[in-house]
Amino acid sequence: MWEYITFGLIVQLFVNGILFGTMYGIAAIGLSLVFGTMRIIFLAQGTMIIFMAYICYWIFTLMGIDPYLSLVIIVPLSLLLGIGLYHILFREAAGLEDKNISLLIAVGLMFLMENLITVIWTANPRFIETSYTSFAFRPMGINISVTRLNGLIMALLSTAGVLLFLKKTMIGMAVRAASEDMISATLVGISPHRVNAVAFAIGIGLAGVAGVGLATIYPFDPYYGFIFALKAIISLAIGGIGSVVGALLGGILLGLIESLASFFFSGGWSDAISFAVFLIVLMFKPEGLFVRSINKA
Numbered sequence: 001m002w003e004y005i006t007f008g009l010i011v012q013l014f015v016n017g018i019l020f021g022t023m024y025g026i027a028a029i030g031l032s033l034v035f036g037t038m039r040i041i042f043l044a045q046g047t048m049i050i051f052m053a054y055i056c057y058w059i060f061t062l063m064g065i066d067p068y069l070s071l072v073i074i075v076p077l078s079l080l081l082g083i084g085l086y087h088i089l090f091r092e093a094a095g096l097e098d099k100n101i102s103l104l105i106a107v108g109l110m111f112l113m114e115n116l117i118t119v120i121w122t123a124n125p126r127f128i129e130t131s132y133t134s135f136a137f138r139p140m141g142i143n144i145s146v147t148r149l150n151g152l153i154m155a156l157l158s159t160a161g162v163l164l165f166l167k168k169t170m171i172g173m174a175v176r177a178a179s180e181d182m183i184s185a186t187l188v189g190i191s192p193h194r195v196n197a198v199a200f201a202i203g204i205g206l207a208g209v210a211g212v213g214l215a216t217i218y219p220f221d222p223y224y225g226f227i228f229a230l231k232a233i234i235s236l237a238i239g240g241i242g243s244v245v246g247a248l249l250g251g252i253l254l255g256l257i258e259s260l261a262s263f264f265f266s267g268g269w270s271d272a273i274s275f276a277v278f279l280i281v282l283m284f285k286p287e288g289l290f291v292r293s294i295n296k297a
Contacts, residue, residue, distance in 0.1 A: 008141050013259045019148035020217070021255020022155035025248035026210040027232035028239065029162060030203035032247045035236075036179030037192075037199040038094050040102040044110035046229030048204055051113055052078060052211025053220050057126050067128050067216050068150060074208040082204030085109070086197045094196050110226065117222040125219040133216070151213035158209050159248050162202065166244070175199050179242065234278040240288020249290045 027045055034042040052074055059070045086094075089109065093101040137144045166172040171194070178185040178195040186192055214220055214228075231254060239250025257277055261270035281289065 011142055013263055014256060015142055015144060016148075017256035017259030018252050019145070019152050019255070020259070021235075021252040022152045022248070023210055023213050023217070023251070024228075024231050024235040024254050025239075025251025026155050026158055026206050026213070027228060028235035028247035028251050029159065029244050030206035030210075031229075031232050031236050032241060032244060033162070033175070033179075033199040033206075034203045036242055037175060037182070037196050038090065038099075038102060040099050040106060041233060042106050042203065043103070043226070043229050044106045044113060045203065045207060045232055046227065047110045047113040047117075047225030048078075048207040049210045049214060049228055050220055050222060050225040051117055052208040053215035054117055054121050054126065054211075055208075056212045056215045057121075057128055060128050060130075067130065067212050071154075071209065071212055074212060075205055078205045078208030079201045082201035083197050085204065086200040090196070090200065091193060095192070110229075114222050114225065121222070123222055125221045126215075127219040128215045130216070145217075147213075147216045151217060154209055154213055155248060155251075158206060159244060162206075162244050165202070171195070171198055231274070234274055236288075237278055237286075238281050238288060239290050243288065243290060246288050246290040250288065253289070 027049055031042055031045050034040065034045075055074060055077070056067050056070050059065050059073060060067055065073075089105050090102055093105055096102075132146050135146045137146070137149070164172075166176050174185065174190045175195045175198055177188075178190055178192065179199075182192055185195070232251070235251035235254045236247050237250070238253055239246030239248070254274060254277075257274055258270040261273040265273070
């Protein structure tokens with residue numbers, strides 16, 4: 001195998017890893033926001049991404065709307081869904097000191113959504129194929145898929161949008177303050193339920209963006225959500241909990257690890273290596289690899 005390895009091939013592997021890792025990054029940013037305010041790992045995040053992928057598939061199949069144009073529908077729908085889920089399921093539990101209640105609610109929501117998706121769309125894998133799905137740019141012989149490139153663009157725009165929201169708006173600064181110290185934020189007049197609802201809504205909104213990106217790149221089924229949530233958690237741990245940019249970089253790094261591991265070993269080994277990296281980071285740098293360098297941006 002080694003005699004077939006070229007510089008162009010290595011660059012291609014890196015490009016593939018970066019482009020797909022951005023999907024992990026978007027999911028990890030949503031997890032980071034929810035964890036920052038509610039202090040729970042929202043395990044249903046991956047299933048919400050898959051649910052939004054199916055909504056995108058439905059809009060494309062039934063209405064003929066381009067997947068990326070459907071973001072105009074999916075993102076507001078995701079935000080409203082996030083607000084509704086928080087007030088219906090998590091509002092009371094979020095105020096409890098025992099965060100295991102919120103975690104159990106998240107697990108229950110994950111299984112509920114999985115079964116709901118299976119009932120509505122069946123367990124058969126789905127995939128959105130458009131007229132440009134197979135199109136790719138080939139600069140210097142490197143194959144760059146249009147759909148994966150679009151995923152990278154959406155990830156960068158989403159990260160920039162979240163950063164601007166957190167740093168330039170009053171409610172965004174309130175979310176940041178609450179994520180650092182909810183008790184102190186409450187003492188100065190910040191409503192914990194309001195910031196929780198906003199953070200949760202943005203987290204689900206990012207799930208909508210990731211769902212569109214995923215639906216246009218890979219086949220998906222109702223049960224892929226849990227695996228996707230685990231990859232988002234690994235990305236968050238690698239990048240650093242509480243850092244938006246770190247979450248994105250953690251996802252990109254995880255994508256690179258999986259891309260290289262799949263080629264040099266096998267697809268089965270890529271997951272094992274990803275989890276090994278996750279454990280190593282937790283043991284030797286539990287705050288994440290990128291937190292200090294970006295000052296928890």
